[in-house]
Amino acid sequence: IRRRGVDIIVALDTSLSMLAEDIRPNRLVRARYEIESLIDRLEGDRVGLVAFAGRGFVLCPLTLDYGAAKLFLDSVDTNTISVKGTAVAEAIRLAIRSFGSTERKYKVMILITDGENHENDPLQAAQEAAEAGVRVFVAGVGTPEGELIPIRMGNRVEYMKDRSGNFVKSRLDEETLQEIARITDGAYVRAQGGRVGLELIYQQIAEMEKRDLGSRRYTQYQHRYQWPLALAM
Numbered sequence: 001i002r003r004r005g006v007d008i009i010v011a012l013d014t015s016l017s018m019l020a021e022d023i024r025p026n027r028l029v030r031a032r033y034e035i036e037s038l039i040d041r042l043e044g045d046r047v048g049l050v051a052f053a054g055r056g057f058v059l060c061p062l063t064l065d066y067g068a069a070k071l072f073l074d075s076v077d078t079n080t081i082s083v084k085g086t087a088v089a090e091a092i093r094l095a096i097r098s099f100g101s102t103e104r105k106y107k108v109m110i111l112i113t114d115g116e117n118h119e120n121d122p123l124q125a126a127q128e129a130a131e132a133g134v135r136v137f138v139a140g141v142g143t144p145e146g147e148l149i150p151i152r153m154g155n156r157v158e159y160m161k162d163r164s165g166n167f168v169k170s171r172l173d174e175e176t177l178q179e180i181a182r183i184t185d186g187a188y189v190r191a192q193g194g195r196v197g198l199e200l201i202y203q204q205i206a207e208m209e210k211r212d213l214g215s216r217r218y219t220q221y222q223h224r225y226q227w228p229l230a231l232a233m
Helices: 027-041 066-074 088-099 122-131 174-183 198-206 226-232
Strands: 002-005 007-013 046-052 056-063 107-113 134-140 150-153 156-159 187-190 211-215
Touching: 007 027, 007 056, 007 088, 027 066, 027 107, 027 198, 046 066, 046 088, 056 066, 056 088, 088 107, 088 122, 088 134, 088 174, 107 174, 107 198, 122 134, 122 174, 134 174, 134 198, 174 187, 187 198
Parallel strands: 007 046, 007 107, 107 134, 134 187
Antiparallel strands: 002 211, 046 056, 150 156
């Protein structure tokens, strides 16, 4: 049996803005659900997970063990990364390093974020990804108009405010995310209808050229006892 596929690293934004509820139950929970569904659809592709907020962290290196990847995914929340913010550029660079291979093909990054970048230049990082042969497929979650960020404390719900006491709205930076996808020859989808859109991204990944990721040889026995039994009778 030969396993053919591509290497896929899913980078999930775990910043506080992902608690916005313009996608039910909220952006982060919905994204986790769709990532799990994506993993269930993989057939031979290696998958890895990166969580990022103010900095990035590799939750799961590239693996063919889909069960292990889903276990790591179940642990993700807004406390996974202690440094607050949204460092899209660092997430892209971390994914580039996580592929390891210098081969300029078979490498896919799925970036799930609202695009509100607070650190460095994500377009420069996208250029580095393109040079490394990494195609970035971006799922933009949120709306350009923005959504309040709920902070739940027991049974009480408050909304995030800035230092001036004004309510903070998380807005989708669609222009930047579209440019990241364009630079890396990937694709951009916006979450709509209560879904993040990973099924559309998977359809495009499934059409990519595959490479051999491993093989296994096994023996399958077939019963032939009927023939000598008939002769013996």
